[in-house]
Amino acid sequence: MKDRDKAVFNMIPQTSSLRSGLAESLIAHIESGDLKPGQRLPTEQEIMEATGVSRTIVREALATLRAQGLITTRQGLGAFVSSNSVPRSFSIIPNDLESIDEVLRVLELRLGVEYEAAGLAARRRTPEDIVRMQDRLDALDQAIAAGGYGADEDFAFHRSILVATQNSYYGRLFDTFGTTMIPRQWAHLDEMTIAGRQKHAERMRKEHYAIFTAIRDGNEAAARKALRNHLSKSTARFEELRDANLKR
Missing domain, CATH: 1.20.120.530 (GntR ligand-binding domain-like)
Incomplete structure (x- = not known):
């Protein structure tokens, strides 16, 4: 895992729900542009090491992001930020x-x-x-x-x-x-x-x-x-x- 990636996945703040805390952290990095469309996310193990949470929490957080359409998974390759990761109910074209x-x-x-x-x-x-x-x-x-x-x-x-x-x-x-x-x-x-x-x-x-x-x-x-x-x-x-x- 690169040092830059480690900086993105800092220790998440302790909240009543570690899953939501990790999910919110990931969403914030996607929305800020630190994690760009098409970018591959670190592996579950790398996220665990960077955040200090369990594999179960990591998987639940990633499932939350998938349900929101923010990430996609590719068999054998891992999770990637969706190319259209921001829901748009209104837009100017x-x-x-x-x-x-x-x-x-x-x-x-x-x-x-x-x-x-x-x-x-x-x-x-x-x-x-x-x-x-x-x-x-x-x-x-x-x-x-x-x-x-x-x-x-x-x-x-x-x-x-x-x-x-x-x-x-x-x-x-x-x-x-x-x-x-x-x-x-x-x-x-x-x-x-x-x-x-x-x-x-x-x-x-x-x-x-x-x-x-x-x-x-x-x-x-x-x-x-x-x-x-x-x-x-x-x-x-x-x-x-x-x-x-x-x-x-």
Whole structure:
């Protein structure tokens, strides 16, 4: 078992039900992205050694995750995180965003959710949350440097803020929306010059790091302000695009 995997499966807190305690720990790691879709879980023995619980408890916890559709088992190979491990009773799909006005409504919704989440994250973030957010920002920088749009990485960074609230409902809500919360298809990045894309990327990077720094430093007011500034500027950019389209 790798050291990184051991860090994921720390000793679970003692609860009235060890099975639910282990199951909740596993669910939290799946929801945070530490355990990714398609990733193979450690063996029963490895989980036992990492958590200190019995084989029976491990099997019962895994059965709970299977019943919820969060993991699947493959004969002779073990348990894997399901590719569609998050139940979605409501979602926003790309076809919903047929106009910039729809994109603006999504940004309005995001602001309502993420503004409060940023403050909670600043108050409750753990060292692991800080590392996760930094990793997501590094991945976003790398994606853009490689010439990509970084939509998936952008989504992952914003989701890491919600995870840092220590309120799993925030992350679950964000998951119902998927990467359409980052409406790159209307940004016309492919129409920008190289210099224009670099300027746009640097502006976004500055805004993201302002949010990250405030959360890292535990400054609730600054975190909310930076988040509002970021999404408000995104809203303004899409309003400009809409107005420009109307003039064509």
